[in-house]
Amino acid sequence: METVVFISYRRDDTSAEAGRLQETLRAQLGDAAVFLDTSAIGIGDEWPREVEDALQAAPVVLAVMGVNWLRVSDEFGYRRIDQPDDWVRRELENALATKKAVLPVLVQGARMPPTDKFPTSLADLPRHQAVEIRRDYWDHDTKLIISRIEALTKAPLKNHADLGLYPAPMREKPDPLSDERIDAALNGSLHRWRRTTSPFPGAESQSRVELFREYKFKTFTDAIGFMSLVVPGCITIWHHPRWENVWRTLNVYLTTWDIGQRISDRDIVLALYLDRAFSDFSGRDDSWLALDPYLVTVRAGVHHRATNSRQVRWRRHIHPETPLILNVTINHLPETGEVLIPGAAPHTPNRSEKGDGSPFPVVLVVTGILRRPDRATPIAVPTGDKMDV
Incomplete structure (x- = not known):
């Protein structure tokens, strides 16, 4: 299998992270698909040629950048990135010039330096979307890189045949919530x-x-x-x-x-x-406004609030901040039990009885501000009244 990914890094900056990244990618892409100079070049091999051949073959170049990637200097105090014969500079110049997919990989909490800190030949590097690998979320963050590599190269993942319907699980599984x-x-x-x-x-x-x-x-x-x-x-x-x-x-x-x-x-x-x-999506449908209903528990005329997890949908077109009046009719208000008041905050309506002892129909008039359905809060500021029929 030809090289798919070329890992460019500085040994004085990100040697450990580059090696760990190579192991992670090889587990998914195969050993031959990932090139890292310290492990891919054998004893006696011509190092410059091996690097150049691997770089030419790889469609994806990962530029692993730590906090000292730009600051690493030679014994005279000159930045290596400013020197034309610097191997990291040469690798990335070649990758950018040949239009390879260059993915900056930020580790150690590093941030992408501004464009003016790069040599002119690497001025385009900061324009490439970077991916951060966090130490405590290594498995999570590297999966994003693997997905990107797969999308760019169409390279089959080594473990795809065993996955079935689901992606590869993370090493650290979460606990079920109570x-x-x-x-x-x-x-x-x-x-x-x-x-x-x-x-x-x-x-x-x-x-x-x-x-x-x-x-x-x-x-x-x-x-x-x-x-x-x-x-x-x-x-x-x-x-x-x-x-x-x-x-x-x-x-x-x-x-x-x-x-x-x-x-x-x-x-x-x-x-x-x-x-x-x-x-934040402009294409959402606000015509069905979901309001939180309540259960009013009736005990000898005293009404207690209890939240119901169900939702009632009201067919209305209305601006999110427009005052809304809802008329909710309860035909029978029992002495005890529960009454569902859709979209209304609970309150204590007046009760009276007809001559036969049966309760009048009670109309609850609720006034409040209806907020956007995705940030809904129960309507407050209620007022109630009884209407004779």
Whole structure:
């Protein structure tokens, strides 16, 4: 197999990181596909020729850059990057001149230096999108590089045949979240999601637990556009949704497959990411405004608030900050029990009885500010009244 990836680095800067990156890439692409001079050149081989041949063959060049990549100097104090015979400079000049895919890889917390700090021949390097590999998230961050290499070269991953429906799992698996933590998320920042349980396809005796949310869009094109918009973020998080599109609707299911199809913190993070993206997406459909309903518990005429996780959808076109008046009719207000008030904050309406002892129909008039559905809060400032019929 020919060289696919050429790793350019400075031994005085990122020798350890370059070696670890080589091992990670070889595990996915194969040993011969990744070139690193210290391990790819044998004893007695002509070093300059081996480097030049590998560089010519590789379609992808990774420029591994640490905090001292630009500052490394010779014994006289001159920066090596400024010297025409510097091998790192020559490698990257060749890669840029021959239009190879150059991916700057930042390690050790390094940041891309400004253009004016580079030699003129390398002035285009900072314009290439860099990828950061964080020490504590090595497996996660390198998967983004592997995906990019695969997309650029169409090189088959060494482990693809064994993966089936799912990508390679990370070495460190997350722990399933407890029911209490999931409920806390669903009653808080993820109040538009719900938990679902269904049989696992192909193994009906097993179940999968997922977070679920439905997104609605103005057009079919908007729905597909939103899916395309969030794909890079899913790759960066290295967590992938199960979703299905029917015309203007996108149903999203989130679970962590490598811990037995259970919900983990990765599902929470991805759900928050999708919600933020949806809130800023111009093609979202606001015609169905989701309002949080409440259960009013009635005990001898005293009404207590209890939040219900269900949602009621109101068919209205309205600006997010426009005052909204909802008229909710409850035909029977019992002495005890529970009454669902959709989209209304609980309060204590007046009660009176007809001559036969049955209660009058009660109309709850709720006034408040309806915020954007993706950032909805229960309507406050309620007022109530009784209407005789």
